[in-house]
Amino acid sequence: INHISSVLSINITVLLGYISDYIPGTQKSLSAVLSNGYLLSPLEHLLENTEIATARARPFFLLTAFFFCFLEQYSVFSVHSVVIFHKTFKSLQTIILTNAEPFRILDLKNNHEERPMIGIFDSGIGGLTVVKTVFQQLPDYEIVYFGDTARTPYGTKSPATIINYAIQDTDFLLSKGAKIIVIACNTASSVATEALRDRFPGVPIFEVVTPAVVKVTQVTKNHNVGVIGTRATVNSNIYDKKIKDLYPDIKVFSNACPLLVPLVEEGWLKRRETKMILKKYLYPLKRKQIDTLVLGCTHYPLLKDIIQAKMGKRVKIVDSSAELAVYIKNYLTEHPEIDVILKRGNNNQFYVSDLTPTFAEIAKKILGRPIHLLLA
DSSP: OHHHHHHHTSOHHHHHHHHHHHSTTHHHHHHHHHHTTTTHHHHHHHHTTSSSOHHHHHHHHHHHHHHHHHHHHTTSSOTTTEEEEOSSSSSOOEEEEOSSSOOEEEETTTOSSOOOEEEEEESSSTTHHHHHHHHHHSTTBOEEEEEOTTSOOSTTSOHHHHHHHHHHHHHHHHHTTEEEEEEOOHHHHHHHHHHHHHHOTTSOEEESHHHHHHHHHHHOSSSEEEEEEOHHHHHHTHHHHHHHHHOTTOEEEEEEOTTHHHHHHTTOSSOHHHHHHHHHHHHHHHHTTOSEEEEESTTGGGGHHHHHHHHOTTSEEEEHHHHHHHHHHHHHHHOHHHHTTSOBSSOOEEEESSOOTTHHHHHHHHHSSOOOEEEO
8 A cells, every 4th residue: 555655646657657668568458458448437437426527537547557557467456356546646545446346435544455244253152153153144255253252251241341342342343344243242232232333333233132032022922931141131131121122921031140151161061060050040940931041142052952951842942143143144135235245255264362272172163164263
């Protein structure tokens, strides 16, 4: 970018002479590009309603075309895919990408690379259950994940601390190219969603609670619903409030399970101690004769088989992770202007704030394949 900016300050005639002298074939390549109007037509159309007249901007288009012919000679990237546009002719502000699609403008002050992805964050490893279901629902989309393993669990923290962490997590994902943000953490969803939407008004933000609530209202028969989650999630009463907003007659019984997240993070998924603790947590809900149980933490799907066995087959388990992935897919179907710019491919990125010994092992179990972890 610095090199491009310096080039823009050079006299056009001098620069074109320099390029044509040192890079054989540039003039011919430029002529071919300009003759079919590929560069000029889209940019002229874009400028019709700007303060810069097309005639005045044409020398800049010429300069731009020559510069990208220069890059093309060295196979940096194709002149047919990227065009630099600058309104003031003094400093580079935006890059306009065209690939037979509508123009997409990237603000280089906030993004170093145009790689719009689905950004997902959690307090630790539990959010990978959301990643798994997103891969199932949207297999071609790239994601960038952040697990805050250095500060897990969030469920024991104060609301102010959780909000602060969630803002930092979101800032990090946006800096890595996220276009939409998925809060793959029930605790952060319960406490920090509104704060994040206020802080990042132009960013679509998805929380894990609402999709699960909608599913609950669809499957419960006797209107007795149980919720298990972290202490922060349970104390927020978010599930109770949202469920009763839809169906006031539904009774919601919640129980905090503060030991489950640390057990999952340690990889104690099938240990006898874990089963004993689960039995203690679930017993009060069984006495309430619930017919639906919400896994109000994205770590809990890793214990789903044990939970189902303890509750019995008649109790329907609502997995908030799975419901969230369906919700995101439906949203993108209804908002093609967002869907069209999201990156497709296999260049997924997984960041953690601390490389714990068990994270990679459990991540492989969740996703069914090893992943390369990056330290944030």
